[in-house]
Amino acid sequence: MTATDTPTRARFAELVKLQLQGRKFLDQDQERRLLEEGLTRYGLTLDQASGVLRTAAQENAIALEGELGASSRELLRTLADRRQRVARDDFDRAVAFYRARAGGGVTPADAQKRVKRLMEELDLRPKAAGRVIRTRRWYRAIEA
Known part of the structure; x- marks a missing residue:
């Protein structure tokens, strides 16, 4: 690290703070744009650049989608049964976890979409639900 790195990092840190103002959640596209700015x-x-971004996010209690996705993936793996299926109640728990970790910066519908995408990345399937006729309609109803 040279003597010029410190002022450069400080200027980038100020830009990150400015971009994070009023936010509770930073999605991967926004995170990538900030990192590209730091690089270029x-x-x-x-x-x-990643260290500056993570430090600023942690200081301001802002959730980063990349980090949130990793912990949500682990939760989904834990909730899945031995046949790699996730029950509707467990899916709802994963959505609630995602929203709580995002600090309310994600709508319930958006959280459902993101958790569904994570399930698809992990090759997990929905478990059929219902009293009389058991279907996966609850899962298909979530727009991807």
Whole structure:
């Protein structure tokens, strides 16, 4: 690290703080744009820019989609049965977990879409639900 790195990092940190104002959640596209800005405009390494972004997010209690996705994936793996199926109640728990970790920065419908996408990435299937006729309609009704 040279003497010029510190002022550069500080300027990038101020840009990150400005971009995070009034937010509770930062999706992967927004995170990527900020990191690209740190790399191209400020000449930081990816590790440096990522460190500044994560520090600012943690200080301001802002959830990053990348980190939130990792913990949600682990939760879904835990909730799945031995046949890699997730019950509707467990899906709803995963959605509630996602929303809680996002600090309310994600709508319930958006959280359902994101959790469904995570299930598809993990090759998990929905478990049929219903008293008389058991279907997966509850899962198909969530727009991807």
